Amino acid sequence: MTEPAPISEAAASADTLEGDLVKRARRGDLKAYDELVKRYQERIYATIYHMTSNHEDANDLAQESFIKAFQALKAFRGGSSFYTWLYRIAVNKTINFLKQRKHKLHFSLNDLDFNTEHNPDLVALISDKTPHRDAGLAELQNKLNEALHKLSEPHRMVVVLHDVQGVSHDEIAEIMDCNIGTVRSRLFYARQQLQGHLAEYLQ
Amino acid sequence: MNENENNFEGVRRLLKLKQHEIPPPGYFPGFSDQVISRIRAGEAGGAQTFTERLESVAPWLVTFLQIFETKPGLIGAVATSLCLLLTIGVVMGERTDNASKTILPTAEFASAGASSASITAPPLVAADSTGIVASTNPATSLQPVSTLFGQPNASLFQSASFAPAR
Numbered sequence: 001m002t003e004p005a006p007i008s009e010a011a012a013s014a015d016t017l018e019g020d021l022v023k024r025a026r027r028g029d030l031k032a033y034d035e036l037v038k039r040y041q042e043r044i045y046a047t048i049y050h051m052t053s054n055h056e057d058a059n060d061l062a063q064e065s066f067i068k069a070f071q072a073l074k075a076f077r078g079g080s081s082f083y084t085w086l087y088r089i090a091v092n093k094t095i096n097f098l099k100q101r102k103h104k105l106h107f108s109l110n111d112l113d114f115n116t117e118h119n120p121d122l123v124a125l126i127s128d129k130t131p132h133r134d135a136g137l138a139e140l141q142n143k144l145n146e147a148l149h150k151l152s153e154p155h156r157m158v159v160v161l162h163d164v165q166g167v168s169h170d171e172i173a174e175i176m177d178c179n180i181g182t183v184r185s186r187l188f189y190a191r192q193q194l195q196g197h198l199a200e201y202l203q
Numbered sequence: 204m205n206e207n208e209n210n211f212e213g214v215r216r217l218l219k220l221k222q223h224e225i226p227p228p229g230y231f232p233g234f235s236d237q238v239i240s241r242i243r244a245g246e247a248g249g250a251q252t253f254t255e256r257l258e259s260v261a262p263w264l265v266t267f268l269q270i271f272e273t274k275p276g277l278i279g280a281v282a283t284s285l286c287l288l289l290t291i292g293v294v295m296g297e298r299t300d301n302a303s304k305t306i307l308p309t310a311e312f313a314s315a316g317a318s319s320a321s322i323t324a325p326p327l328v329a330a331d332s333t334g335i336v337a338s339t340n341p342a343t344s345l346q347p348v349s350t351l352f353g354q355p356n357a358s359l360f361q362s363a364s365f366a367p368a369r
Contacts, residue, residue: 144221
């Protein structure tokens with residue numbers, strides 16, 4: 001029988017460390033909060049970026065989310081993990097921002113990393129469509145973002161959190177303050193819509 | 204659920220492309236510094252904005268106000284219902300006034316009877332030599348004021364007329 005002791009110990013110590021960092025940050029220790037920001041900056045930025053498809057907006061909203069979280073740390077009771085609580089702040093901020101900016105959509109897409117060209121799944125999707133692979137990937141990236149923006153904010157958020165970020169259904173329900181059934185139905189509907197919008201790449 | 208996952212395998216593979224979108228190089232190393240310096244600047248500036256303070260004190264109110272931001276049509280509906288409430292309030296107020304006015308004459312008769320019965324009752328109305336009544340009581344201010352020469356006797360007067368005598 002295998003024992004996952006080292007992993008759970010590592011996870012436990014990470015939790016303890018995070019708890020300690022949160023306690024210190026609540027007392028106003030900015031060094032501790034800096035550690036927490038470094039821990040979650042990539043995930044928070046990525047979630048907001050995938051929702052807005054705009055690097056500048058994502059940068060502003062991610063910074064504002066961390067600032068707001070610091071200011072509200074005293075109200076954090078520890079009922080959920082700090083990570084879930086932080087996510088909730090970022091998600092609410094992003095959805096409010098998108099509702100206000102509904103008709104002023106402006107993409108400012110990040111570049112694709114080097115590994116994209118070596119991802120067999122993605123290459124298979126575009127290789128028979130265009131002889132120029134780079135152009136194909138850029139076009140696909142654009143189409144994908146356009147398709148995502150045809151979804152409502154809650155549907156897009158569920159897809160981004162689950163299919164792009166890999167967040168579990170339970171955690172999404174906690175982050176979005178809804179039940180797990182709602183998360184599943186939103187995910188199903190969103191994928192169905194995306195399948196329709198991206199049909200040319202899925203044949 | 205697994206069946207659903209299989210049905211959307213193509214979409215899920217496509218969505219993997221999003222994971223390859225990365226911010227410009229050197230973005231994340233400076234990110235936390237920017238956040239911390241903005242927090243420090245906010246603390247040095249001393250103060251949260253009114254909205255931020257409101258958010259920490261009454262987040263439900265902020266959420267309520269945000270509904271107005273996202274649904275401007277709702278502002279009109281709420282404003283209209285407030286105006287309606289105000290109008291109904293004014294109309295109801297006027298009706299109450301009218302009702303009290305209809306009660307007033309009865310009250311006058313009652314007070315007249317009471318004043319004739321007791322001489323010791325203090326005068327409610329103070330009239331000066333010009334005959335102007337100084338009272339804030341609407342019931343007493345409507346009472347006839349006694350003149351210097353007493354009440355005019357209608358039988359002693361003859362109505363004047365410019366019509367030629369026949």
